[in-house]
Amino acid sequence: MEPCTTVLSADPQKKGEDNVDQQKITILYCRLSNEDLVDGESNSIANQRSILSSYAASHGFTNTKVLVDDGYTGTNFNRPGVREGLALVEQGLVGTWIVKDMSRFGRDYLQVGRFTEIVFPSYDVRFIAVNDAVDSAKGDNDFTVIRNVFNDFYAKDTSKKVRAVMNAKGTSGKHLGGPPYGYRADPQDKNHWILDEDAAPIVKRIFDLTIAGVGPSRIARILEADKVLTVKALYAQQKGKPLPERPCHWIEQSVVNILERMEYTGCTCNFKTYSKSYKLKKRIPNALEDMFILPDTQEAIVPKEQWDRVQELRKHKRRMTKAERQGLFSGLVVCADCGSKLHFATCKNFEGRQDHYVCAKYKSGRGTCSAHYIREDVLRDVVLERIRAVTDYIRADVEGFQEEWLMCRREEQEKSIREDKRRLEKAKKRLADIDKLITRIYEDMVLGSLSQERYLKMLEGYEAEQAALNNEVIGLEDWVATREEMEDHVDQFLALLEKYVDIPELTPTIVNEFIKQVIVYAPDKSSGKRTQKVKIVFNFLEEVEVPEISEPVITKTTYGRRKTA
Known part of the structure; x- marks a missing residue:
């Protein structure tokens, strides 16, 4: 902050015994963090206020303003009371800043030193720490720097102890946070989550819609159209509080947050984020291997395999085209030669049979790969035939x-x-x-x-x-x-067979549950006919060798008419 000129009147006023300028504000600053509560009444807000008020009255400070930060750590200066006081300092309205001791102002020795030795002197602000005998008007105190370092060390030591406690609690299998939307705390055991009858079906519906190929933005619009209360609105209703102005206005990020919560599979997931230092409040996402995950700690809302499938689908961005059509296989079709995705191409003038997929690196012949062109109706028939053949073969025995x-x-x-x-x-x-x-x-x-x-x-x-x-x-x-997951994958695939006894036509849900990837090869025209290989990789089992169709499916096109072999 740059020094500025006071904006108040310069008329002479009577000053107190300590030669105090009664024109300017004297800030009495109080702070208490959650960790300071262990010190008892000595650091309470009421005790600080009493000490500062008595000191101001006995030393002639009359134009006082009390600023309080209750529940804020001293390692972070982004506190409401500090921000308000510094705003007044910047305007040149503050003459004195008084605290009970140096630790009340802050526990970051670098920041405390910057304010007390650079900022406050620049604005001609007198700084007083009552119990530490610090008064900038009486010169430097040689022990102030040492006190600041010890205050900083106290914060660091406290941070280590808190981290140790949280680590012990987190690795014991207890949830470190409150229950997310879809769960509520068990009245008999606050560390155990039970299903929220109002929210759990909504969570399940959101996952089902994603499996059906619906994106977060469209899901939000669907929920709003169906008058489903938002997370905030539902909590307000359950607690008997007034509902927000738009109680059913879902936003895309709320849906995304739900889709990314692993706890819906019935597990405990702790240490999802971390901070690099106790002075930095920014949370950084943790790697999966550094998290603590304990399965089966509460009733699952969605199966683990469905959650995993949703995470895979979320990696593939599926945007609605300008023709307001979305490819049935968007995000699943890849090029056999370069490994790139095949883009879904359509327009309003296209009929359904003209919609097609083309390699992303083709770029109308100017890219590094060939087109690998295949129509969606052809691909639809090939995939449906393959799924039927595999399911019939497995059901037979x-x-x-x-x-x-x-x-x-x-x-x-x-x-x-x-x-x-x-x-x-x-x-x-x-x-x-x-x-x-x-x-x-x-x-x-x-x-x-x-x-x-x-x-x-x-x-x-x-x-x-x-x-x-x-x-x-x-x-x-x-x-x-x-x-270890080998036998689980077989059971999951067999569960799909029980779910879909008959498949008359493909739907986005069926495609996303059965198909992991569709690999399209470049067409072969050496025989005078267009022949194209399509390899289908299933979820859980990947390739299934069916005697009748042991090789990748081959599509043939003759004079614009398609045949499947």
């Missing part, structure tokens, strides 16, 4: 398929295990050899047979190889975790 599939996967697993063990043994042997080599070159360097420069260069190479091998060992030792 469910137990036989399950046993055959598991046996096949076990054979692959055992082969993979043998290969991984060989690689793991080889990596560990090389790590042991590197340790010996590092010891040997160090001895050579000490004995003078190897220069220090050469030693450092060789050491750098060995340590780099060592780090890479350590990462490889860790990855190989984790192979078990990647195979």
Whole structure:
């Protein structure tokens, strides 16, 4: 802040015993954080106010203004009371700023020093800390800096203790936050969540709509049209408070927040964010492996596999075209050659059979890939035929398929295990050899047979190889975790078969539940006919080998008429 000239009148006024300018405001500042409550009454707002008022009265400060920050940490100066006081300082209206002690003003020694040694002197503001005998009008106090450092250390130490308590609570399986929309706290146990009968069906509906290919923005409009109370409005209604002005006005971000909450699968998910320092209040999203996730701690609103599928679909942006049509396979169709998505192309003048998909890197012949063009009605028939063939084949002998599939996967697993063990043994042997080599070159360097420069260069190479091998060992030792879900995937796919006994036509929900990816190959015209391969990857089981259709589906086009083989 730059110094400014006072805007008040310069008429001489009578001053008190301490030569106080009665024109200007004397701020009596009080602060109490949640951590300070352990100190008892000594740091209470009432006690601070009493001490400051008595001091102001006995020293001739009459034009006083009390500012209070109750429940605010001293490490952050973005507090309402401080902001209001500094605004008055900037206007040149403040003559004195009084606090009970230095820690009440703040516990960040850098910020406290900036204000007391730069900002306040620039605006000719006198600073007084009553209990610490600090008064800028009487010169510097040599112990002030030390006090500020200790106050900062106190905040750091308190932060460590709070983090330790929260870490212990979070890893015990208890929720660190309150229940989200869809749940409420159990009256018998506040740490346990139970379903909210009013909100849980709305959460389930939002996930079902997403599986059906509806985006967050459209979901918000649907909920508003159906007069569904927003999260804030529902809480207000349940607590008997007045409803907001637009109680059914859902916004896109509210829907997104619901779709991203893992707790709806019935788990506890703690440590989703972290801060780099106790002085920085910005929360940073944590990596999934750094979170604490404990399954089955409350009744699930959506199945885990449905939540996972929604997260995959959310990665693919599906925007409504100007023709107000959306591709049935948008986000799922990829190019076999470059791996890019195939864009859905349509316009208002197109009939349904003219809608098509084309590689994103084709760019009307000016890109780096060929078109990989395929019409949506062709793709619709191919995918429907493939789903019917797979479901009919599995239903014919469910137990036989399950046993055959598991046996096949076990054979692959055992082969993979043998290969991984060989690689793991080889990596560990090389790590042991590197340790010996590092010891040997160090001895050579000490004995003078190897220069220090050469030693450092060789050491750098060995340590780099060592780090890479350590990462490889860790990855190989984790192979078990990647195979544990094998039987679960079979059960999830069989559950889909029970859900859809007959599939007369494709819907967005069926496509999103069955299909993980559709790989489209470039057309082959070498035979004089347009032949195009389409490979379909299923959710959970990926490829399913059906004897009747063991190869990727091939579409053939002759004189504009399409046939499927």
